[in-house]
Amino acid sequence: MKILTPNKVDSFFQLLTQKWDVRLPIVLTDGTRVISSLGDGSIALHGGAVSSKPTAAFFPQHSSVFISVNGLIQEQTTPGLPIFVLGFTDRDLECLRFIDRFFANGLRDDIYFTLRSNAVVAGISGYCGVNGALLQPSSGNCDLEFFWDGCRWLIIPYSGAGNEIVADLPDSAPPEAIEAFKKASTALPDENEKILRQASELLRADRVPDSFWSEIGDRCISCTGCNLACPTCTCFGVQDWRSSKTIERSRMWDSCQLDGFMREASGHNPLGTEALRTRRRIHHKLAADPEKWGDISCFLCGRCDKACPTGIGILAVAKELVARFA
Amino acid sequence: MKRTLTVCPYCGTGCTFYLVSDNGRLVGVEPSTTHPVSRGGLCIKGWNAFAFVHHPDRLTTPLIRRDGLLQAASWDDALNLVVEKLKGLQKNYGTDAVMFASSAKATNEENYLLMKLARAVFSTNNIDHCARLCHSSTVTGLAETFGSGAMTNSISCFDQTDLILVIGSNTTEQHPLIGSRILNAVRSGTQLIVADNRRIRLARQADLHLRHKNGSDVALLHGIMHVIIAEDLAEEKFISSRTENYAALTESVAEWTPERAATITGLEATEIIAAARLFASAERAMIVYSMGITQHSHGVDNVRCIASLAMLTGNVGRPGTGVNPLRGQNNVQGGCDMGALPDLYSGYQKVSDPQLREKFASSWGLKSLPATPGLPLTRAMNAATEGQLKAMFIMGENPVISDPDQRHAVATLQNLELLVVQDIFLTETAALADIVLPAACYAEKDGTFTSTERRIQRLQKAVEPPGEARADWEIICRIAERAGYPGMRYSTTSEIMEEIATLTPIYGGINHERLDPHGLQWPCPDIDHPGTPLLHVDGFTRGLGRFSPVDHRLSAEQTDEAYPFVLTTGRTYFHWHTGSMTRRTHLLNREEPHSFIELHPDDAATLGVRNRDELLVSSRRGRLKTQARVTEMVIPGVVFMPFHFAEGAANTLTNNVLDPESSIPEFKVCAVQVEKLP
């Protein structure tokens, strides 16, 4: 276990930039906290999960697929420094695990893994949540983890790459700090997880009537925010931009809340109403994914509930559903 | 990776977000979590606002028409030609032979500069912008009744109100982050009346949905006011202490019994009575309206009635109340504030006032400025048809798609001796131009936008413009320079704002630094002023609120045997106006890829039409092909079309008849025939 004192934080990450494309929680000019590069704002490790999904480091909103000039596909430019990204909470790491598996499954997604393969992922935990609330330590499914014990960062490396990153830091965690970490690691029962499980069971038992979904769907303004904010949403659309000599193919985050997502070439749409689409979004995370992957693919990161302008993020809907049909 | 805080370029809600860029290319958008309006959310247009910026169709070099074709040219040649031709035409035909069209998509600084260019450099008041087509009725109607033509309250008021009357606004589609507030308010117990015959999303949540006939708003509002007065529900204290001319209102609505209003609106008298009682019973009631009220040949009258209803019930000057015209474009409020209007300088200061003329002239280093108000945009188009107007300089507008009666608009533009278009894409209008100037888009420049709640916010440059494209303000300054005017040299847009602040009392306390991070709401008269979330608190801007009674007038074109359907036009959620940006945004264009017409199932059955059948729609002005969308969104006898699509352009059909006072076209009512194509 390594130690990083608050006064060394800036210089530690500054030094890392020599070898890594460093991304970490920063606070932007208006107080929004996101994961971004050093220099884009001041480092803001405290404050809990950042508003934008940390998985965007590997699956950005928009990325190039290929460029062809005069009919010839251009070689992709050599990749820059490998990515170091700090800021995954325990829940975010679960999300990352889920999409790592998804993108590796079957036809491995090479665009994702170009960024992901050599990256170092750092978790964040400890008493650095909103107003010092505890963020649950991870189960070790990252390269290293930054744990705030109230006075300093304890850094726990889990992989070779993680070890390499903190090799030069002092190795002298006091016993009470280690104790704090152990205590924090004993999982607390989470009321929201219980609700999500209950909602999942209700859906799988087909106990939720269509009228519920019309009611919820009537409140969806199709902003797509729930999908775009979600770290386990992996759908993308593909576009081609053509000019006289070049074709630029790129992909961008898509959303199953959109009519065009499932519209058939005939114009017919099997998911032609917000009610059906909202049902599908929630059903996919809580009923379909558990069947395919053995996991509910919502890890309660809270982002869709914050992004949804009309209060129908997944937890809000799960709560309503459980209150009415359990 | 870089993140630049900026303002959404689409609607007037004024959400802010960060543009995410990597190596000079935009790769995404991240909402601001602290912004008081967007609060971590955005609508789909905001989420995709980065996606058109690097499109290969962007204009990258000036173009000059040679041998009938637009050909690449240097900035020097293009700008010299612009100045030479404009001056030449003015010499031959008088200074008022040219018209400048500014843009509600451009910044405050750019609108101010274009109006300065027109007035100071080219000595004409012929300057206007697309507010003429959307809220000119509001500017006229509310200036007369309240003394200020802007939204009286703030968006946060939706969280503090007991009742919301939405009339002629499809808020969840056109101001989505205001619509979502309304949905949330309703969930927490706020009552909702929707007066709109389309079954918009808000209508599904409404306590009362009034599906009155198109163009019958005056009758509806008169009926409601009649009931309020007859049942003694009016707010007497407010009326006697804060308003004038009430007797005239009572007289004018006296005959508008709910039964009479019912015959004209097509509603039941009981619906009108219920609406009146519900509205009057609310302690705090907000009225929200938009184009459904303004875009009529009696648009100003509609606005007057709305102002009267608010005053009659004492719903002005308190949180959770007010008359709230939702301004459509991101900066249409600012375009008006900056005096891109034929009769007003920035801050609604009258051109006809000699003292104000003197103030602007001396600040701009001139002996005098033209005194007679210029032409409104819509009348300028008519003047061009008739040959009095010879040249138009259009910045960031696309009248070929957005103006009523497309055939007339195209013929008019072709009739000009000079058409200059400054834009980011080669729009349908730019394609007709003699000279095209390539502009930077919102992501490529600095400045400010003013949202519908009068919130002035900073736009910040995230990436460089493509090729030789330049910010509108830089182009305008270079034109002024070439025309021999030395008074338009600025190195930054904040210097322009400093000048605006000295000349514009409502912006007196504005400078760019003060606007971080979430802007200020005007009036903001001095540097210590915190801005004004609520207007007319202790008194109206004009002193007493004025009841302005109106007479009921029918829409200009009525249905008949040859044209039996009422056509009403508008927008969809996924596109913006003439589509130059949204139709080049993959997800948005995938959602609504082509022109369509909404048709009630009963009408569809009569015509033997099924969903997605191809239809021929014709009016007295023209005809087009479009796709049927059979839906109960519309009432029988009424069809709806969005105007975004160049192929199947709704404005081929619309009627170029204008409100006599505001010169707004009647986009909301015309008569058409609908036929199934074999």
Ligand code: SF4
């Ligand atoms: S965030 Fe909410 S309103 Fe937006 S698409 Fe998702 S469910 Fe609909």
Ligand code: SF4
């Ligand atoms: S609501 Fe308006 S301002 Fe907000 S993101 Fe949507 S288009 Fe932009």
